[in-house]
Amino acid sequence: MGAVRPAKPVARRPVVRPVEADETPDGPPCPACGTPNLPGRRFCRRCAAPLRPGDQPAPLPWWRTVWPFRRRVRVRSGRAVRRILLVLAVVGLLFVGYLFLPAGRVLFEDVRDKLGGTGEISPADVTASGAARGHPARAAVDGLTNKYWGAPGPGASLTCAFGTPFRLVGVVLHTGASTEPEEFRREPRPTRADLIVTTADGTVHEKELTLNDKPGPQTVRTGISDVVSVQLVLREAAGQTGSRPIAVGEIEFFRRT
Numbered sequence: 001m002g003a004v005r006p007a008k009p010v011a012r013r014p015v016v017r018p019v020e021a022d023e024t025p026d027g028p029p030c031p032a033c034g035t036p037n038l039p040g041r042r043f044c045r046r047c048a049a050p051l052r053p054g055d056q057p058a059p060l061p062w063w064r065t066v067w068p069f070r071r072r073v074r075v076r077s078g079r080a081v082r083r084i085l086l087v088l089a090v091v092g093l094l095f096v097g098y099l100f101l102p103a104g105r106v107l108f109e110d111v112r113d114k115l116g117g118t119g120e121i122s123p124a125d126v127t128a129s130g131a132a133r134g135h136p137a138r139a140a141v142d143g144l145t146n147k148y149w150g151a152p153g154p155g156a157s158l159t160c161a162f163g164t165p166f167r168l169v170g171v172v173l174h175t176g177a178s179t180e181p182e183e184f185r186r187e188p189r190p191t192r193a194d195l196i197v198t199t200a201d202g203t204v205h206e207k208e209l210t211l212n213d214k215p216g217p218q219t220v221r222t223g224i225s226d227v228v229s230v231q232l233v234l235r236e237a238a239g240q241t242g243s244r245p246i247a248v249g250e251i252e253f254f255r256r257t
Helices: 079-100 102-115 137-141
Strands: 118-121 125-128 149-151 157-175 189-199 204-210 217-238 246-256
Touching: 102 157, 102 217, 118 157, 125 137, 137 149, 137 157, 137 246, 157 189, 189 246, 204 217, 217 246
Parallel strands: none
Antiparallel strands: 118 246, 125 157, 149 246, 157 217, 157 246, 189 204, 189 217
């Protein structure tokens, strides 16, 4: 009996198995294409877009939207330096406006007048071009409204000098011989005058005043620096008859403190 030859191996044929139906994912839809995905996936099964994008960056403050601060930088990469430069730039502009622009300096001093306090200041010397008997020039700055400076007529002037230059914020005038209405109208009182202010460098500031013909204080805002003297020149008066003097009850000066 002859030798038996080995049989030729035959490969197994693949068995086709039935494929189960694909279940519809019930996860969140893709933010890019809207395809639903299984929970837990990080990328879309259709377009590969991220399903859980990171937190959006916080909006920039307004000053970071202006050049050269609008470029987003890493944390602590020059932020303090840029803020310091911004503050220095603002301070520099204010300094330049104060020194080189007269309007800027006037505005700066006006703001200081409004924010600061005020205090009354008395003149070192008071003189007048003329005065009625018993009503000297000093009576206009004695702090009493029942005593007055009796000016001989329109054109008369009262000059107050100060020992130290100061910032004159305002002047308060009391016209007439008294604060009582009946006594007020018995004597002539000024209705128009000129206020002449002189500073330490010789500059003269003139202001025309229209005064109310009634008792009580009348405030005149000035805002003048380095004042050394103030002169009140009477121009018109009410109730003037004969040779009766014009009554100026009190004049007060206020400086910035």
